Amino acid sequence: MSTHTDTDHMGDIEVVAKAIRIKEILTSQGSLSQPSFVRRLRGLKCHVRVLAAGDQLPIMGSVLQVLYPWQLGNGKNNDSLVLYGRLLNQTFLFTGDLEKEGENEIIERYPQLRVDYLKAGHHGSNTSSSAAFLDHIQPKVAFISAGKNNRYQHPHRETLTRLEDREISYYRTDIQGAVRLTGWLNWHIETVR
Template identity: 45%
Template structure:
């Protein structure tokens, strides 16, 4: 998320490969996808400094490439779910962090200056597992946005209990569209118009789940899925904007 002239740049999660145990002889040098993809893209649009990186939870597909950002970008602060600062597996990812980069554990009572987002979850300290995921919401470009990490259904409903007025226009669908998230009661309560689903093609987990897609369709939510659209971005000026697919843009140029 960036405001005009890059006055504020906020990144939610870094991406990264899911790690599977392999014998040492199969392990090569650590290669971060972010170096050639997201970091390369950010630099191409003039971003070399990030004000805030919000890490939703400990899973490697959400924060595995954090070391690459620490090495290649200037970072003012890193927000994590409260309690994850005690997780040794996560702390390893902070190796090389500049002393000037603040590490801030947060819960839903935290108020972070100059952050264009509100923290709605967690409310209890945890290890940074799925059910500890940060839930973040904010308003940009005339739309309300909600990001839920890999929060499970029970966590979604608990969030509503603590924040009963929570509504959104756009939801980044929890857990890549897994059936463990997107409880029908949660979706009907927050009333999204658009759902963003981030999931790789032919992924081994078969995300997004058919049940989740059906929940969204029954609620009349428009689905934007990276499997079909590639990278999706929202370009705005003042209080209006539009979504576009980078894949569709390239197709249009080649016609």
């Protein structure tokens, strides 16, 4: 799945495709408006499936619902695929690099949306995981995917403060390494560095 066209979300897709067979790439319609992205997809010679709000993806006897985007975008951060799912009585929201503008659209479109686990938007940038968004979805735990010593200094202190002020536990890949959720009757969070 390519949430959008930024290099940090698609950069090594050719390397991955050489290591494992990719049957299908999932992306947003807006991503296909980026010529360089389309060239890369053609080079992979695999099926491309366009997702939009309302689509569903089966997973572990449940489904991930595509909540966003519902209109044609430009393949950039606020055109990120946003997925919501319920597994083992816990809810999950994956936001790609969605920023405040897109978060506000989610708030408007889904007034009852609450989640247990949030994949924080845009690597914990101060442009994402806004106060209004966090107050709306009320996550218990946030996961922040950011490279160690990254040039953007993600996650930003403002985002961490917003999480801390709301007593939302968080896990950071730049410090704790890979995060894995395991479980059958209950979820357990493990980190691996």
